[in-house]
Amino acid sequence: MKKILVVGLFLIFACGSESKAQAPDAVKKTFQAKYPGENDPDWHQDDHGYFEAHFKIDGIKYRADFNADGSWVETETxxxxxxxxxxxxxxxxxxxxxxxxxxxxxxxxxxxxxxxxVEFKQKGKNKDVEFKADGTIIG
Known part of the structure; x- marks a missing residue:
């Protein structure tokens, strides 16, 4: 019975929308080339399959997304x-x-x-609007 409980608890904690992941070498290589000196990002794999690096530069939090082949997708803060x-x-x-x-x-x-x-609060699902710096709405 204890084994079943332990396995059940493990499964509960192991499952989630975002899982801890060890990034493939190609992803790590691209990350190091793009962000030299950032040696200890927290890696996660999101629901879209992207490998996410969470890290800070000068106290500011960043998240960079990469495909499994190492190609960079985006970085946001x-x-x-x-x-x-x-x-x-x-x-x-x-x-x-x-x-x-x-x-x-x-x-x-x-x-x-x-x-x-820019994410606007709405009942139900929030609305995201994407802008270029000149104010043009792109999404």
Whole structure:
């Protein structure tokens, strides 16, 4: 009975939406090339299969995503509304003025370049809107 309980508890704690993972060597190599000197990221594998490196630079938290083949997908960090480019703040004020913001991330993406992901609180699922620095909505 104790063995069943121990195995059951192990399975409960081992399962989750994001699992601890040891990144493949190709991923680690790309990470080191992109972020030299960052030697101890926390690695996770997300629901999309990306290997995520969680790390800090100068006290700021970052998350970088990589495919299993080592190719870099994107890097993001949370920022405050005051740190958004003025053009984005103006669009938010004009189009989303009454909506509350739950999170803002600055994203450097291999496919989209640099953009800002603003998450607005809504009943049910929150709404993400992606902006270029000039205020253009891209997603």
């Amino acid at each position: 949370s920022i405050k509304k005051k740190d958004l480019p003025k053009a984005i703040k103006d669009v938010i004020k004009d189009k989303y003025g009454s909506e509350d913001i739950s999170e803002i991330e600055k994203v450097d993406s291999a496919s989209k370049g640099v953009f800002y992901d």
